[in-house]
Amino acid sequence: NQYLASTDPALVSTRSLSDLIAFNEANKQTELALFDQGVFEKALATKDDKKRDYTKALAAIRKATRDNGIDKMLKEYDVELLVTASTNPAFLIDPVHRDKYPGGVGIQSLAAVAGYPHITVPMGKVRGLPVGFSIMASANQDEAVLQAGYAYEQQSQNFTAPNFAKTVEDLDWIKKAMAGE
Numbered sequence: 001n002q003y004l005a006s007t008d009p010a011l012v013s014t015r016s017l018s019d020l021i022a023f024n025e026a027n028k029q030t031e032l033a034l035f036d037q038g039v040f041e042k043a044l045a046t047k048d049d050k051k052r053d054y055t056k057a058l059a060a061i062r063k064a065t066r067d068n069g070i071d072k073m074l075k076e077y078d079v080e081l082l083v084t085a086s087t088n089p090a091f092l093i094d095p096v097h098r099d100k101y102p103g104g105v106g107i108q109s110l111a112a113v114a115g116y117p118h119i120t121v122p123m124g125k126v127r128g129l130p131v132g133f134s135i136m137a138s139a140n141q142d143e144a145v146l147q148a149g150y151a152y153e154q155q156s157q158n159f160t161a162p163n164f165a166k167t168v169e170d171l172d173w174i175k176k177a178m179a180g181e
Contacts, residue, residue, distance in 0.1 A: 017044050065114035071138055080141075081148055086120045086132035092168055107134050117142040119149040122158045128171040130160070 001016050014020040021040050024031040046054075073082055087106025111118030116139055120132035133156075135148045153159060165171050169178065 061113055062115070065110050066116070066139075069110055070114055070116055070136060074138055080137060080144060082134075082136050083148075084134050085123065086134040089126040089129035089131045091129070092165065107136075111136040115139070117145040119145050121149045121153050121156075122160065123156070124158050125160065127173050128165075 004012065004015055004017065004020065007015075009015070014023050017040060021037060021044065024037050024040075070082065074080070084107050086108055108118050108120060111134075116136060118134060118136040120134050123131050123133035125131065133152060135145050135152070137145050168174055
């Protein structure tokens, strides 16, 4: 609610979570065709005592991801940036089974939970699906992360134009396998 209320009314007409839920309901054919809004509805139903629990949990997880996570690794290895593969290759969205991510939590979650800068840049493809390269740093190091991401992109030239495979059969390697090539 705070975020929605802080946006420019000329650009964002939904001013609260209730407004957003109502908008989605009124536009089910497009807004809820592939995904539900269960998370929004649970958030709206959250009571104040749960919000206090959330605040305590947030403090604990921030300590784990900052002091005992990213900051610890940066200091321990005397580096300015952490770099790694982001996560598994991108996954296909299944309109029947919904958005089912096949892997675990990617490294970008560590930076997201910490509230630290992170960028994923294209690293290539695995069986036609894109994979990313993550760069992250400590608080207020956004410029360094962006510069490193840009430098990597310029050096690697791994960018490929995005495409949208409507079905798994649209992927080249699947087409070839189905054709017996």
